[in-house]
Amino acid sequence: MTTECTNRELLIYTISRLLDGVEHVAVGMSSPMPAAGAMLLRALNKKQGLGDVQVSILGSVRHNSFTSGSEELFDCAAQGRIGAFFLGGGQIDGKGNVNLVGAGGYPNSPVRWPGSYGSAYLYFLVPRVILFREEHSPRVLVDQVDFISAPGATEDGVYRRGGPHALLTNAAMFSFQRDTGRFRLESVHPGRSAADIREMTGFSFDNDRCEVETPGPDAEILALMRGQIRSELAETYPQFAASLPEAA
Amino acid sequence: MTEFVSPEAMADMIPSGVKLGLAPDGSGSCPAMIRFLIERGIRDLHVVCAPIGGMQVDMLIGAGAVSVLETSAVSLGEAGGAPCFGRAIRNGEIRMLDATCPAVFAGLSAAEKGVPFMPIRGIIGSDVLKNHPNWKVTTNPFDESEKIVVVSAIQPDITLIHAPEADRFGNVRLGRRREVMLLAHASKKTFVTVERISETSLLDDEKLAAGVLPAMYVSAVAEYKGAAWPTGLYAEYEVDAGEVENYARAARTPEGFLAYITGTRSAA
Numbered sequence: 001m002t003t004e005c006t007n008r009e010l011l012i013y014t015i016s017r018l019l020d021g022v023e024h025v026a027v028g029m030s031s032p033m034p035a036a037g038a039m040l041l042r043a044l045n046k047k048q049g050l051g052d053v054q055v056s057i058l059g060s061v062r063h064n065s066f067t068s069g070s071e072e073l074f075d076c077a078a079q080g081r082i083g084a085f086f087l088g089g090g091q092i093d094g095k096g097n098v099n100l101v102g103a104g105g106y107p108n109s110p111v112r113w114p115g116s117y118g119s120a121y122l123y124f125l126v127p128r129v130i131l132f133r134e135e136h137s138p139r140v141l142v143d144q145v146d147f148i149s150a151p152g153a154t155e156d157g158v159y160r161r162g163g164p165h166a167l168l169t170n171a172a173m174f175s176f177q178r179d180t181g182r183f184r185l186e187s188v189h190p191g192r193s194a195a196d197i198r199e200m201t202g203f204s205f206d207n208d209r210c211e212v213e214t215p216g217p218d219a220e221i222l223a224l225m226r227g228q229i230r231s232e233l234a235e236t237y238p239q240f241a242a243s244l245p246e247a248a
Numbered sequence: 249m250t251e252f253v254s255p256e257a258m259a260d261m262i263p264s265g266v267k268l269g270l271a272p273d274g275s276g277s278c279p280a281m282i283r284f285l286i287e288r289g290i291r292d293l294h295v296v297c298a299p300i301g302g303m304q305v306d307m308l309i310g311a312g313a314v315s316v317l318e319t320s321a322v323s324l325g326e327a328g329g330a331p332c333f334g335r336a337i338r339n340g341e342i343r344m345l346d347a348t349c350p351a352v353f354a355g356l357s358a359a360e361k362g363v364p365f366m367p368i369r370g371i372i373g374s375d376v377l378k379n380h381p382n383w384k385v386t387t388n389p390f391d392e393s394e395k396i397v398v399v400s401a402i403q404p405d406i407t408l409i410h411a412p413e414a415d416r417f418g419n420v421r422l423g424r425r426r427e428v429m430l431l432a433h434a435s436k437k438t439f440v441t442v443e444r445i446s447e448t449s450l451l452d453d454e455k456l457a458a459g460v461l462p463a464m465y466v467s468a469v470a471e472y473k474g475a476a477w478p479t480g481l482y483a484e485y486e487v488d489a490g491e492v493e494n495y496a497r498a499a500r501t502p503e504g505f506l507a508y509i510t511g512t513r514s515a516a
Contacts, residue, residue: 029325030325030326059274061424061482061483066424067424067426068424068426069424069425069426069427069428069429069430070275070299070349070353070427071350071353071357071426071427071430072426074349074350074353078369100321101346101375101376102337106375106379107337107340107344107346107379108337108338108339108340109337109338110338112329112333112334112337112338113329114300114321114322114323114329114330115300115319115320115321115322115323115346115347116320116321116346116347116348116374116376117300117320117321117348117349118320118348118349118350119348120348120351120370120371120374120376120377121348121349121350121351121368121369121370121371122370123370124369124370124371125369125370147375148373148374148375148376149348149374149375149376150370150374151372151373151374153373154372154373155372155373157393157394157395158372158373158394158395158396159369159394159396160370
């Protein structure tokens with residue numbers, strides 16, 4: 001049974017479902033939603049007596065145990081010690097390519113974003129990369145990215161054990177099918193229809209008449225999110241935690 | 249031998265035209281020294297960010313001091329995009345070497361080990377690879393069916409960092425920020441400003457020694473308390489988010505940037 005929750009809470013809960021079974025999740029310093037999803041998975045696993053989940057927040061001294069500098073994350077990923085990671089993107093296309101560099105031409109991009117960070121590498125090595133971008137619009141979800149920071153698919157003869165697993169926005173959730181190199185609409189968030197999603201997406205995708213609604217958390221999980229998870233988040237992301245609903 | 253100098257004298261030791269290694273904001277960044285360099289009219293730098301840049305890099309770009317920028321990203325974090333960087337890209341004022349974080353580390357590791365290149369996973373099929381002149385795809389010599397990227401060594405002429413502490417012998421405590429250690433190992437010279445100077449050797453304490461950059465890598469040390477303001481220094485002081493936001497606002501126009509850079513110079 002689903003209880004009334006905010007869109008952000010729905011996304012956090014959905015992230016925790018996408019992370020199911022992962023033992024070590026790495027999240028960026030400025031990614032409070034993925035961190036919240038990972039913390040929720042950790043708490044839920046603990047409640048059910050399942051394995052411990054390690055959450056490494058990059059750039060945080062307190063919430064990661066790396067002692068070999070920021071290169072240790074990349075070494076860990078290459079060895080298969082990171083199960084899941086998140087990527088955003090100024091543009092994401094229907095083939096799972098991610099653009100973190102800029103739009104409208106390169107190198108003198110009229111619209112320039114910060115840069116590729118570790119994406120060109122981690123996308124190959126982390127088994128479950130979750131593409132997370134709240135804005136769901138044709139300008140973000142494009143047919144073809146203007147610059148490939150990290151490619152969705154790779155030719156034969158190149159080592160690749162990781163890649164896109166799912167794409168989550170504030171309107172829908174897609175899975176990525178590695179055999180066809182295409183996204184498949186898995187569920188639509190409450191208040192939206194498959195027709196809305198087709199309208200809002202700049203690329204074609206499979207199962208585009210999907211009628212599944214993205215499930216929200218039950219009352220018990222929602223209480224956990226509004227209590228324990230909210231306090232855990234406040235240690236690293238005080239402003240974000242304050243923006244979430246509090247336990248009654 | 250490590251020289252002990254004033255911050256101003258250290259700035260005088262960094263000439264135009266060098267390949268300059270810098271740490272990310274908050275991880276050894278030194279915006280106060282960057283201001284000295286800008287005041288001295290430094291030009292034509294090839295800046296290597298290990299592996300990303302922030303406010304201090306944006307200030308150098310805004311001042312017209314950068315000709316080549318080698319980085320995996322430039323961002324002001326919570327304060328948003330780096331305004332001078334975006335402007336310089338649009339106007340074609342800097343030559344951009346877009347990278348990806350672990351490839352910068354691989355290039356620095358090659359320099360550290362004195363080998364010409366380092367292999368690295370991933371990257372193949374990206375436009376980052378297509379546009380990078382110093383990366384190539386090669387065949388794994390041990391398995392001819394596999395293609396792999398090699399990145400050429402990155403050796404900065406000078407690395408400029410801020411650290412919590414040095415001792416009188418020139419040893420510098422970096423703690424767990426090993427990427428700064430890597431950057432220093434890879435560079436021909438490393439100049440360090442520090443919050444404080446210890447009279448006893450940092451290498452005497454076994455608990456500290458593994459996190460210490462030995463003096464043989466350190467060309468000069470200057471005591472300069474608060475030199476990481478407003479970007480912050482790990483385990484010492486937090487970023488001054490309000491000040492970085494002030495900068496982000498001011499630097500939206502070249503005139504605003506100029507007014508900012510000639511204005512207040514420290515928190516005090």
